[in-house]
Amino acid sequence: MIKVGIVGGTGYTGVELLRLLAQHPEAEVAVITSRSEAGIRVADMYPNLRGHYDQLAFSIPDVASLGACDVVFFATPHGVAHALAGELLDAGTRVIDLSADFRLVDAVEWAQWYGQPHGAPDLLGEAVYGLPEVNREAIRGARLIAVPGCYPTATQLGLIPLLEAGLADTRQLIANCASGVSGAGRGAKVGSLLCESSESMMAYAVKGHRHLPEISQGLRRAAGEPVGLTFVPHLAPMIRGIHATLYAQVSDRSVDLQALFERRYAGEPFVDVMPAGSHPETRSVRGANVCRIAVHRPQGGDLVVVLSVIDNLVKGASGQALQNMNIMLGLNENMGLAHAAMLP
Amino acid sequence: MIKVGIVGGTGYTGVELLRLLAQHPEAEVAVITSRSEAGIRVADMYPNLRGHYDQLAFSIPDVASLGACDVVFFATPHGVAHALAGELLDAGTRVIDLSADFRLVDAVEWAQWYGQPHGAPDLLGEAVYGLPEVNREAIRGARLIAVPGCYPTATQLGLIPLLEAGLADTRQLIANCASGVSGAGRGAKVGSLLCESSESMMAYAVKGHRHLPEISQGLRRAAGEPVGLTFVPHLAPMIRGIHATLYAQVSDRSVDLQALFERRYAGEPFVDVMPAGSHPETRSVRGANVCRIAVHRPQGGDLVVVLSVIDNLVKGASGQALQNMNIMLGLNENMGLAHAAMLP
Amino acid sequence: MIKVGIVGGTGYTGVELLRLLAQHPEAEVAVITSRSEAGIRVADMYPNLRGHYDQLAFSIPDVASLGACDVVFFATPHGVAHALAGELLDAGTRVIDLSADFRLVDAVEWAQWYGQPHGAPDLLGEAVYGLPEVNREAIRGARLIAVPGCYPTATQLGLIPLLEAGLADTRQLIANCASGVSGAGRGAKVGSLLCESSESMMAYAVKGHRHLPEISQGLRRAAGEPVGLTFVPHLAPMIRGIHATLYAQVSDRSVDLQALFERRYAGEPFVDVMPAGSHPETRSVRGANVCRIAVHRPQGGDLVVVLSVIDNLVKGASGQALQNMNIMLGLNENMGLAHAAMLP
Amino acid sequence: MIKVGIVGGTGYTGVELLRLLAQHPEAEVAVITSRSEAGIRVADMYPNLRGHYDQLAFSIPDVASLGACDVVFFATPHGVAHALAGELLDAGTRVIDLSADFRLVDAVEWAQWYGQPHGAPDLLGEAVYGLPEVNREAIRGARLIAVPGCYPTATQLGLIPLLEAGLADTRQLIANCASGVSGAGRGAKVGSLLCESSESMMAYAVKGHRHLPEISQGLRRAAGEPVGLTFVPHLAPMIRGIHATLYAQVSDRSVDLQALFERRYAGEPFVDVMPAGSHPETRSVRGANVCRIAVHRPQGGDLVVVLSVIDNLVKGASGQALQNMNIMLGLNENMGLAHAAMLP
Incomplete structure (x- = not known):
């Protein structure tokens, strides 16, 4: 089983990742972090997950436990992945960032739009823009993915x-x-x-x-x-x-x-x-x-x-993030993503 | 009091006309017609109108009673005003048509888009396009108004x-x-x-x-x-x-x-x-x-x-229709229309 | 014209009071207060009011200007009317409180449910529960109304x-x-x-x-x-x-x-x-x-x-508050309140 | 693979059955019927199913093809299952009826509430009320299930x-x-x-x-x-x-x-x-x-x-119907039903 970590899992992309990962046959969520909700079980915060993650609780972000994961998703506001991604990559963990931190190739442009300096310009060279329909080959070999908005x-x-x-x-x-x-x-x-x-x-x-x-x-x-x-x-x-x-x-x-x-x-x-x-x-x-x-x-x-x-929240965020994970790890690209849309 | 008739008042523009006319100090609804609902009181069909029109009931369209009104609104599908407008104008009644019947100046173009011949091309010459911000002077003297979509x-x-x-x-x-x-x-x-x-x-x-x-x-x-x-x-x-x-x-x-x-x-x-x-x-x-x-x-x-x-339903239909009526009849343009929008 | 003051007008009951008062022929809003929005025009905060209150801005609550009103509405969280109502009554102003401050006749019960001591128990004797269908006569002579929830x-x-x-x-x-x-x-x-x-x-x-x-x-x-x-x-x-x-x-x-x-x-x-x-x-x-x-x-x-x-927001709050005002001041009870509901 | 038939699959319980069956590893939809939509592909009617049932089209109900299925679901108005269930049971097909046809044990009471005689009173004896939390054992051996409302x-x-x-x-x-x-x-x-x-x-x-x-x-x-x-x-x-x-x-x-x-x-x-x-x-x-x-x-x-x-549409209809199918056929009860709810 692939060990998955999620940083900042209390928002909507976080709960959607959990919903989708619950159906993924090869992945399991080992760590999910949140400073504000540390100690709370995810199923207490998101009752739709009752019966799926009954033991999983939010913890304080911690590089050791995240670094022990095969893949870490950032479902955080911008700036957070800048601070942590480098260490995780050094620990051999793959990083899939749902925030905007690595989407723009130009650190100066990033700084203009986000009103703060880019926090990890040295990683821009290896960050791959995770739009599989354009970049599938690059994603396959990537360690760091910027999931498109x-x-x-x-x-x-x-x-x-x-x-x-x-x-x-x-x-x-x-x-x-x-x-x-x-x-x-x-x-x-x-x-x-x-x-x-x-x-x-x-x-x-x-x-x-x-x-x-x-x-x-x-x-x-x-x-x-x-x-x-x-x-x-x-x-x-x-x-x-x-x-x-x-x-x-x-x-x-x-x-x-x-x-x-x-x-x-x-x-x-x-x-x-x-x-x-x-x-x-x-x-x-x-x-x-x-x-x-x-x-x-x-x-x-x-x-x-x-x-x-x-x-x-799916092809525009958490689903696409999983699609990237599947590609990076050589899994079937639609693993955990094959279900039909819900209508009505 | 201005005697108002409404043809085809069972739809949303009809009920909205009734709601707005209930606040109009100079107008009263004398006739409202509907073939399918004839005999039903409007307040039985639209409970929001209970207490406002307790005696008013839908009747079968009838040129005599409509022609006795000062103004008749058509809140009908296209084609209906074509058939009736001429007779009402002859009876001295002003006509304000909320349908598409007189909006296009070109009968041929109308026929192309509506898939049937124009039913009253002779009236096109005097129909005024009822957008007051463009046509206020023409509206003032008009007998037949095409309310914009x-x-x-x-x-x-x-x-x-x-x-x-x-x-x-x-x-x-x-x-x-x-x-x-x-x-x-x-x-x-x-x-x-x-x-x-x-x-x-x-x-x-x-x-x-x-x-x-x-x-x-x-x-x-x-x-x-x-x-x-x-x-x-x-x-x-x-x-x-x-x-x-x-x-x-x-x-x-x-x-x-x-x-x-x-x-x-x-x-x-x-x-x-x-x-x-x-x-x-x-x-x-x-x-x-x-x-x-x-x-x-x-x-x-x-x-x-x-x-x-x-x-x-208001500036896009029934409110604009009333605005036209006010202008045609020399009333204060915002009579019955001065209320604020409802938020939240 | 009746001079109206509103304390705490930034919430939904506040904006609804403004919407309804805009149609009231005998009342005008002289003062509206908000600590957090002082200086902001109400129409900038609530664009549905543009064209209706273009000069009215929120001000810091101030007993002198409120006390110069004929009627003051409290559209505030509980506790605020406790603190101010007495002074306004002393200034000869009628008070209509939309909060829960004077709804319970028993100060001890109030304290149990609201988790704090009742702030104006001496006023409970003269507060009238403003449900006109039960208390119309008492409302007529009242100086202080508790609008029902x-x-x-x-x-x-x-x-x-x-x-x-x-x-x-x-x-x-x-x-x-x-x-x-x-x-x-x-x-x-x-x-x-x-x-x-x-x-x-x-x-x-x-x-x-x-x-x-x-x-x-x-x-x-x-x-x-x-x-x-x-x-x-x-x-x-x-x-x-x-x-x-x-x-x-x-x-x-x-x-x-x-x-x-x-x-x-x-x-x-x-x-x-x-x-x-x-x-x-x-x-x-x-x-x-x-x-x-x-x-x-x-x-x-x-x-x-x-x-x-x-x-x-209407019969459950701001409309009922106006109904009380009309009764207190001997106006027609449905003044400003006669419009039909909006459907659809 | 279990061959599934669906009678009357154009409504919401029909499309929900299709959505859920698309995730069921042991079942495949062989026949889906609709008189009004015969010849239309389900994915043309329900675009959420595009990519899942690209060849499946509605057909005219026909006992031969339905009777060749292992299980037939009725997602029909009341009365339809009355007419067809017997023949299908005779053909050895299990029937799971989502309509009200077999929910009441008393045919007289059924007739009173539905305004027509019960169409298959002889089958009432063997119909099992499909509430697994009450009737699991009876469901296991059943040929005819009445899915609760x-x-x-x-x-x-x-x-x-x-x-x-x-x-x-x-x-x-x-x-x-x-x-x-x-x-x-x-x-x-x-x-x-x-x-x-x-x-x-x-x-x-x-x-x-x-x-x-x-x-x-x-x-x-x-x-x-x-x-x-x-x-x-x-x-x-x-x-x-x-x-x-x-x-x-x-x-x-x-x-x-x-x-x-x-x-x-x-x-x-x-x-x-x-x-x-x-x-x-x-x-x-x-x-x-x-x-x-x-x-x-x-x-x-x-x-x-x-x-x-x-x-x-799920535990109240199509999901519960599948749960019954799983129990009847000795499959894992949550097969195809293990996914988490979608929130937000």
Whole structure:
């Protein structure tokens, strides 16, 4: 059995990791840490886990016990993995970071967006961006994975077929995205209260969201040139789900976009190119490690619209983290991730 | 007292008209019709109206009793107002149509989008498009009003300041909109069930939605030239609200967009240009006849993002219909419409 | 115009008072206080109020300016009105307290449930329990009103017809109630997050909720003897609404309960006894100062089931507070409160 | 592999069966029938199943192909299993009926509640009521299972420990229950629309719900004597979940109820007696085949309150159906059912 450690497991990506790992036949959670909840059993905090982790309790983070794990996941705010990842790697432990700490290749850019210096610039060279549909080979050999953010996963998977094929005008890409409230985490913020966020829609961070440089970096990689991206996130009145509506100018109207997307993702276990004309619903991926995509060219014009949906806590976080673990360790990529989404 | 008739009052725009008219000091509902519910009291169908319309019952549509009203509202599917409006106008009754019957100036275009011939092309000449912020003077003298659709109201109010000023590239406008489920009406459709539409987001009708020609027509009027518009509607998991996220290329970066919008809507009782940097929430207009707008230029680039929210049943339908009535009849424009939105 | 002060207006009962007062033709808000938000305009905090209170800002609580008001509402946590009410009464200001400070007649019982000594026991003698359907005459002459809690309002209005008539077995009454999340206030608590409280139902405080002694006191008053009450509150996944399902043993099967309830509430402007067989929905009172009630005797047995619904923020708090103000000041009781509920 | 057939698989219990069977290592769906959707692939109707059942399509019900299955599930309205079960049993197929057709032992009582004669009274003798916690041994040898209803499952599991122990006053039991809207099925009914059922609570069928005789029958069996039950179902604004709040008079205050419940369900894989003082949330069982129970004695009085929650589509329908299949076929009882609930 693979010994798994989780740092900062009290948030939504933490409990989702636990839910998914409970079904993983080859992994067991040996350590889960939380400064604030140390001593509390995870099943007392998350009653959905009763019967699954009855002995597991949160402990104070401790390099010795984490370093004894085969893999450690960071489900922490940014900055924490910076401080601990190096020591764990030295102890021979693989690190899969769900935070933003190693997503940007440029430490200076990171510092600009996160308002503090990058805490582990020496590790950037070996950190692998954990989007398997782009980086599977690099993930296989990696010791340190930066799991992509939720918006970046949905957006990149939706746009890269166009960019890799050199079809889109890279100067004016638009990602109009909506997220469920779980994307804001389990912190007690007024804006995340049911009475503030249900029965309402709003855009936020139009000025600039921290996922913008991550998405731009990924699109640039796919396009082979700089891209101009406008990213407008919205808060939708639901728990889970990312819905990305992506706009790209594709002047060549002769291309069969449906075939292009199907070809790009042929054989991908977790990307579903839906039939032409489809409108993917976020509920069709709820709880599952899947990205469903549909591509449209409204009124036959130049502007292509790609619709891309994921569950922000699964393919947008904890599920993708497990997918990375499976790849790194040579397991079947869909181990523990093969279940269907829950609908209704 | 103004005698009001309502044709087809069993749907959501009907009950919303009744709710708003209950607070209107100068109007009283004399007739409300419904073929399917004839004989049923409105308060038995809509218990929120108990104590307000205890004697009012649905009756079979009948030109004599409707023609005895000062104003008749059509809260009907398309096609119904075509058949009845002429006779009512002949009887000296003003007609305010909440359906799509008189929104498009071109009967041929109407027939293409609605799949049937236009039923009253002779009335198109005198139908006035009831967007007061554009057409107030024409509304004042009108006998027949076409109340704008919900998406068209939010979208036009958001974009016309840019278009009237000749600032936007009219070839590539985008309206990415989300609507609450009440926009789909009170019909018993599987897609509108709570179990199908809550906890989920989806785009729909990307190929072409019937509001597209209406929006294009309005934007063309504002721009003074044809426009290229991509309109992507989405279904959001909430009862009420339209959130429009509008994209336009504005190359001249020297313009003070905030001032432009504030100037355009100075004195408008029902358009609220929010402070720079705002993110209007649909709940901030719930139940109220208001459109709140914020204008952004993310990262200082060429692409301007306008956020525009309304309650689809109020400023997007029944409230705007009443606003038109007030203007037509020379009443204070905000009579019966002055209440604040309900939050939370 | 009546000069109104509001202490602690940043919570949901505060914003709801502002919403309702904006429609009140005889009252104007002169002062609104908040220590944490002093200097902030109410419309900046609550955008639904933009256009209604554009100059009104929160100020530090100050007896001089509050004492210059005709009426002061306390929309505060318990304990605050204890400290200030006396001084305001001395200044000739009427006090309407939405908190629990003066609801219990017994200071010792209050101290037991609230875990601190009662801060103004000398005022208990003149505090009037502001349930107009029971205490209208006393309210008329009162200077200090204790506005009933939300659960107590729904429960008392549902049970008192049976108790006043001496029909129910007073030893075993049950109030099984569900509340929307706004009942928990606007505080940033994890349990009130959308991700914690939507898509779920739960009971809470089964051991004993602070509304229990208030309800028991009211039922005892109606019955003229002590009552045995089991009160089980539940959290329902919605913003507003209280649904009370009340159980009482009524052995005399010859009584016409429908007639009894209709007689008891004949002429009451804000209690609606629905037709026999009805199932009132909380949405039928959303935003309105109404309690709708239906009485059932399932399978013709001894156990009577009364269904009673209110909007916890209106008839359960701010609307009832205004109703009290209207009565105290000799205004029409439904001034500012005559609007219909918002449905859908 | 066990060959499974599903009759009437287009509703919510059908799609939930498919979701759960997709994780079952020993079963495969060979046939799924629907008259209205014949020829449609299940993954086209339910996109969450894409990638799981890509070849499976609905077919016209046909005894030959169903009779070739090892087990056939009926996920149909009442009456359908009456017509087909006999033939399938004759063909040697086991039948697990999720409808109400075989739940009541008395055909006359069935006819009264369902308004039509019982269609297969001769099969009543061998039908086994599929509540494993009560009937495990009989299920093991059964050919025909009547899967309990959702309310009956939550209510019986909550009350039988008290009744079997002879502790409760059987004359006055109360089951105050709330269900998510999926309990009303996938039919296009106005009352199940998001705009009608979200943001609201209501009781329904207070006069008498079809689950009443089923619950009474089960409680009678546990008590060994007739019981007096008042059952009040409510509609809660959520997709999934049953919350049962159960009231029983237990005069003997010396009994350790917590210990009683823990003992009764010791070793039960799918009943979780929570620690004393707990308030189970329906979301803690979302998607999982679990019933969580807590027992309270508020204020130390005679009235005991039991809280019992299930997912109506899992332990209240499709999960319990699979649990029955596992038991009938001698498989591990939790095969395909071991996953944790999804929270948030």
